[in-house]
Amino acid sequence: DGGITQSPKYLFRKEGQNVTLSCEQNLNHDAMYWYRQDPGQGLRLIYYSQIVNDFQKGDIAEGYSVSREKKESFPLTVTSAQKNPTAFYLCASSRTTAGVYEQYFGPGTRLTVT
Amino acid sequence: GIQVEQSPPDLILQEGANSTLRCNFSDSVNNLQWFHQNPWGQLINLFYIPSGTKQNGRLSATTVATERYSLLYISSSQTTDSGVYFCAVVNAGGTSYGKLTFGQGTILTVHP
Numbered sequence: 001d002g003g004i005t006q007s008p009k010y011l012f013r014k015e016g017q018n019v020t021l022s023c024e025q026n027l028n029h030d031a032m033y034w035y036r037q038d039p040g041q042g043l044r045l046i047y048y049s050q051i052v053n054d055f056q057k058g059d060i061a062e063g064y065s066v067s068r069e070k071k072e073s074f075p076l077t078v079t080s081a082q083k084n085p086t087a088f089y090l091c092a093s094s095r096t097t098a099g100v101y102e103q104y105f106g107p108g109t110r111l112t113v114t
Numbered sequence: 115g116i117q118v119e120q121s122p123p124d125l126i127l128q129e130g131a132n133s134t135l136r137c138n139f140s141d142s143v144n145n146l147q148w149f150h151q152n153p154w155g156q157l158i159n160l161f162y163i164p165s166g167t168k169q170n171g172r173l174s175a176t177t178v179a180t181e182r183y184s185l186l187y188i189s190s191s192q193t194t195d196s197g198v199y200f201c202a203v204v205n206a207g208g209t210s211y212g213k214l215t216f217g218q219g220t221i222l223t224v225h226p
Contacts, residue, residue, distance in 0.1 A: 031212055037155075042118075042200060042216030050211055058213060088155055094212060101145045101204055101212045102162040108155045 003027065004106035006091050011111045013085075021076045021109045023091030032074035033092040033103065036060060043090060049074055050096060078111065085113045116141045116205040120217035127191050127224050135186040135220045137201030145204035146177050147214065148186050152197050160186070160199075191224045198222070 004025045013019045025032065031050050035043035045058030049068040063082025068074055074093075078085045088110050092103040117140040127133055137146075148160040161168050161175040163184065168175055172191075177184040188195055198221050202214040 033212065033214075035214075040218075042202070042218050043214070044216075045213045048212060056211070090155075090157065092214075096212070102147065102159070103145075103212070103214060104159060105149075105157040110155070 004091060004093055004104060006089075006106040006109050008109060009107065011109055013111070013113050015113055016080045017113075018080060019078050019085075019111065019113075021078070021089055021091075021111070023074045023076065023106060024072055025074075025091075025093045025106075026072060027093055027104065028071075029093035029104075030071070030096045031094045031101075032068070033094075034058075034064075034066065034074070034076045035090045035092065037088040037090060037108075046076065046089075078113075085111060087111060116143070116203060116215050118201060118203055118215050118217040120199075120201055120220050122220060123218065124221045125223070127222070129191060129193060129224055129226050131191050131224075132187070132189045133191060133222070135188070135199055135201075135222075137184040137186070137203075137217055139182050139184075139201075139203050141182075142206040143179065143203040144206040145212075145214070146184055147202050148175055148184070149200045149202065150195075150197050151200060151219070157200070188222075191222075193224050193226055196222055196224045 033048045034046040047066045049055035091106045094103040165179045198219040202216045
């Protein structure tokens, strides 16, 4: 079954701890993205990657880090420097050929930091 | 950056009614997607429609790129249509590759 998986579904952490969210896709997509959603809001871009070993900051990258060592995987680390980390995090992927950029989303991870 | 405005913000319908959701955007786009976010937070792809008209069952969408708006039509609504509908675009002149800019969403509630 092709798709995007994110784990865990729910994550609870104490303030001051770093936490890593997993995102895996088997759609053979080159591009991957991380978005954040706050209650009652649309999504905002944190980081994106067009190819392996390359990634770029989005609109709200401060306090986050990513890596892209494999095409299928794009983990997001929420560091202790992120001031308001409690949110819903969604990962997405898309092709990059022929100018078609339809994005597909994973089920998301709800992070609560207390 | 590009601005995306959705209307109405809230919509309440009786089952069987029809509705139209609107998305206005402030600049040219090379990607426009409509999503339905279900109660568990999953974003379901409805349409990829940077221009033209598409139909999928009871749903259809039209994007008039030259006038910078898109419409999502829901006919014969069902309770399972409830949720939040998002419009998202990629600015054709943007610097962040493939970055989707989302509107604030339309919250649809369908009563039986």
